Amino acid sequence: xxxxxxxxxxxxxxxxxxxxxxxxxxxxxxxxxxxxxxxxxxxxxxxxxxxxxxxxxxxxxxxxxxxxxxxxxxxxxxxxxxxxxxxxxxxxxxxxxxxxxxxxxxxxxxxxxxxxxxxxxxxxxxxxxxxxxxxxxxxxxxxxxxxxxxxxxxxxxxxxxxxxxxxxxxxxxxxxxxxxxxxxxxxxxxxxxxxxxxxxxxxxxxxxxxxxxxxxxxxxxxxxxxxxxxxxxxxxxxxxxxxxxxxxxxxxxxxxxxxxxxxxxxxxxxxxxxxxxxxxxxxxxxxxxxxxxxxxxxxxxxxxxxxxxxxxxxxxxxxxxxxxxxxxxxxxxxxxxxxxxxxxxxxxxxxxxxxxxxxxxxxxxxxxxxxxxxxxxxxxxxxxxxxxxxx
Numbered sequence: 072x073x074x075x076x077x078x079x080x081x082x083x084x085x086x087x088x089x090x091x092x093x094x095x096x097x098x099x100x101x102x103x104x105x106x107x108x109x110x111x112x113x114x115x116x117x118x119x120x121x122x123x124x125x126x127x128x129x130x131x132x133x134x135x136x137x138x139x140x141x142x143x144x145x146x147x148x149x150x151x152x153x154x155x156x157x158x159x160x161x162x163x164x165x166x167x168x169x170x171x172x173x174x175x176x177x178x179x180x181x182x183x184x185x186x187x188x189x190x191x192x193x194x195x196x197x198x199x200x201x202x203x204x205x206x207x208x209x210x211x212x213x214x215x216x217x218x219x220x221x222x223x224x225x226x227x228x229x230x231x232x233x234x235x236x237x238x239x240x241x242x243x244x245x246x247x248x249x250x251x252x253x254x255x256x257x258x259x260x261x262x263x264x265x266x267x268x269x270x271x272x273x274x275x276x277x278x279x280x281x282x283x284x285x286x287x288x289x290x291x292x293x294x295x296x297x298x299x300x301x302x303x304x305x306x307x308x309x310x311x312x313x314x315x316x317x318x319x320x321x322x323x324x325x326x327x328x329x330x331x332x333x334x335x336x337x338x339x340x341x342x343x344x345x346x347x348x349x350x351x352x353x354x355x356x357x358x359x360x361x362x363x364x365x366x367x368x369x370x371x372x373x374x375x376x377x378x379x380x381x382x383x384x385x386x387x388x389x390x391x392x393x394x395x396x397x398x399x400x401x402x403x404x405x406x407x408x409x410x411x412x413x414x415x416x417x418x419x420x421x422x423x424x425x426x427x428x429x430x431x432x433x434x435x436x437x438x439x440x441x442x443x444x445x446x447x448x449x450x451x452x453x454x455x456x457x458x459x460x461x462x
Contacts (some may be wrong), residue, residue, distance in 0.1 A: 074376075078394060078395030079395070080394065080395050080448075081396075081397065081398050081415065082395055082397060082436055082445055082448060082449065083397045083436065084259075084397040084398055084399045084434070084436050085258075085259040085436065085437075085438055086196075086438050086440070087258055087263050087438070088115070088327075088334060088390050088438065088440050092149045092326040092329070092330070093323050093326040093327065095326075096322035096323060096325060096326040097191055097319055097322050097323055099322065100278040100318050100319050100322045101319070103318075105313070105318055105345075106317060106318055106319055107317050107318060108286070108315040108316060108317060108318065109318045110258070110318065111318035111319075111321040112130050112192070112315075112316050112317070112318055112321040113327065114321070114325060115130055115131065115316075115321035115324045115325050115328070116128040116130050116196075116269070118325060118328055118421050119269055119271070119324075119328060120271060122237070122244075123236075123237070123244040123245070123247060123271060124243075124244050124246070124247050124330060125246050125247050125252075125271035125272065125273065126272070126273045126275070126278075127271065127272050127273070127274070127275060127278035128269055128270065128271050128278075129269070129270040129271075129272075129278055129282050129285060130267070130268075130269055130316040130321060131267070131268045131269065131270060131283050131285050131314045131315065131316055131325075132266060132267055132268065132314050132315060132316055132317075132320075133255065133257070133266055133267065133268045133314075134162060134168060134231070134233045134254060134255030134257070134268040134390045135162040135165075135233075135254050135255075135268070136268055136285070136312065136314035137253035137254065137255075137268040137269065137270045138162060138163065138166040138203070138229065138231065138253045139166040139169055139170075139312070139314075140270060140285055140312070140314060141229045141250075141253060141270065141281065142166055142167065142169070142170050142172070142201070142229070142283045143170065143266060143281075143284055143312075143433060144251075144277055144280045144281045144284065145200070145201060145227050145229075145250075147167070147170045147172050147200055147201060148170060148171065148172065149170075149171040149172065150171075150172070150173070150198060151170070151172040151173070151198055151199075151200040151201075152172065152173045152175045152196060152198040152199045152200065153167045153172055153173070153175065153199070153200060153201045153202070153203060153211050153381035154175045154191050154194050154195070154199060154201070154203070155167070155174055155175070155176065155177070155186075155202070155203040155205070155231075155322040156176070156177060156178075156179060156185075156186035156204070156205050156425070157177065157178060157179070157206075157404040157405050157406050157421075157425040158179050158184055158186075158205070158207065158208075158402060158404050158422075158425040158428060158429070159205045159231065159402060159405060160233070160402050161405070161408075162233075163203055163205060163344060163405075164176075164405050164411070167203075172200070173198075173415070174376075174405070174411075174415070174430070175194050176405055176417060176421075176422065177190035177191055177193075177194050177422070178190050178422040178423070178424045178425055179422070179424040179425045179428060180328075180424065181424055182205045182424075183359075183424075183428075184207040184208065184372070184410060184428055184432075185205075185206075185207055185210075185212040185213065186204055186205065186212055186217075187424070188213055188215040188216040188217055188220060191217065191220055192220050192340075193221075195224055195226070195354055199224065199226060200226065200227065200249050201226055201227040201228070201229055202217060202220070202221055202226055202228050202229070203228075203229045203230070204217050204228065204230055204231065204249075205230075205231040205233075205234075206230065206231065206232050206234055206235035206238060206245060207234060207370075207401075208234055208253075208358065208368075208369055208370035208371075208372050208401070208434075209234045209235050209238055209261070209323040209366050209368050209369040209370060209460030210235070210238065210358075210364060210366045210367075210383070211235060211238050211239075211240035211245055211248075211361070211364050214240055214241075214248050214249070215241070217249075218249065220250065221249075223431055226252075227249075227250045227251075228248075228249030228250050229249060229250065229251045229252075229253065230248060230249040230251070230252040230253065231246065231253055232245050232246065232252050232253060232254050232255075233253070233257075233260070233268075234252050234255075234260075234261075234367065234369040234370065235254075235367050235369070236260070236261050236262055236331070236367060237261075237332070237335055237365075237367055238364070238365055238366065238367045239329060239364060240364050241363045241364065242363070246269070246271040247273070250274065250277070251271070251277065251281075252270070252271045252430065253268060253269075253274070253408045254268055254269040254270075254271070255267075255268050255270055256269070256320075256324060259337070261331070261334065261335065261367050261368075261369050262324065262327045262328060262331050262334075262370060263323070263324075263327060264316070264320035264321065264323045264324040264327070265323065266320070267320045267324065268316075275336060275390055283308055283309070283310060283311060283416030284309070284311040284312060284314075285311065285314040285315055286311060286313070286314070286315045287307065287309065287310075287311040287312070287313065288308050288309040288310050288311030289305050289306065289307055289308070290305055290306040290307075291307060292382060295453055303334060307364040314353055333439075334439040335367060335368065337439035337440070337441075338367070338368035338369075338437055338438065338439055339366070339368055340373070341368070341437050341438075341439075341441050341446055342358070342366070342371050342437065344443070344446045344450075345357070345371055345437075345446065345450065346448070347356075347394050348446070348447065348450035349373070349450055349453060351439050352453065352454060352457050353376060353379045353457075354375070354380040354453075354456070354457035354460075354461070355373045355374065355375060355376060355380075355453060355457070356373060356374035356375075356376055356431075357365060357373055358372055358373070368437060369437075370434045370437065371434065371435045371437045372401065372432050372433070372434050372435075373432070373433060373434075373435060373453075374428070374431040374432055375387055375431045375432075375433070376431075377431070377462070378462060379456065379457070379461065379462050380456075380461065380462055381460050381461070381462040382456075382460045383403050384400075384430065384431050384432065384433055385429075387433065387456055387460075388400070388433055390452075390456045390459075390460070391433075391452050391453070391456065394452035394455060394456070395448065395452065396435075396436065396448065396449050396452045397436060398433045398434060398435060398436070399433070399434045400429070400432060400433055400434065401432070401434050402429070403429060404425040404426060404429050406418070406419070406421055406422055406425075407426070407429075423437070435449055436440075436449060
């Protein structure tokens, strides 16, 4: 069987925007001689808190670490339950297992990737301690209802905002809504430090505890013990973790933060062009907007319409690859994975809305420096697939 011809140009799913400002910032740190957690991290925390309007920010080495620290700071423990959507990435659920608590999965809203607040309310038991809502793709979920449910039942709200910087919800920035908000600065995110994350909160005591837990449970001034103003003495206050961010990463983050608004506007331009070019195609359903909320456009997720296309989403991905376009899928619902079925008793068919969304979704390339030519390449590939495989 003859092999398929390879495209002359392959457009990857993501390219990080790294310019001279980022390079200079990292080089400055290298030349300073201080590489690990230090003054740049503190500067990044302050700048990030100011940007989202939060009182406190704690920099960590991943959003996974941020979620874990939030659960630890709230003393989530064995036999406690934490409610989260089935439609999310591995990290949201596994941090609950780190605490030996039970992840209680709930379904999406119909025709949505966002968690169903009614499903949250129905899942609450006497053991429920917290809710982790996920702001999928860069658009905030229904936080008003989630917060009302949490308040009525005395529950903590830990937002998974890995996709949602910068996002506004009813005039407020994500990062100022729940008890704690956790952001990701992974390589593909809207602001990147390569690997990294940030926790924001309005609670000073909670921020202090998470900061201590992030570095071995050592007293807060330990980070500068090798500086001229520091001391070699330190105190271990409680068991902690190695979750600190470095100055090298923080320098990259500060450079990215300075242009985060312009990068968001550039992603919005790409999203607008996708919508304009793809709207005539009935083979694909496009992302919805939400009145009162802004979209970070971390992802541009489309849905294959099985009534208009005779091939499955998986085949669409392969056909786009043959046409030089890289894509991804966000996400395989947690209850479909062996861990959740074999150890926690979840089963296929339990969350039909999440399964329906997963079965048809794919994420298109979107990043700030995409050219009009690249956007049109993606749109033309989708038009070609829609034409060749029309139902």
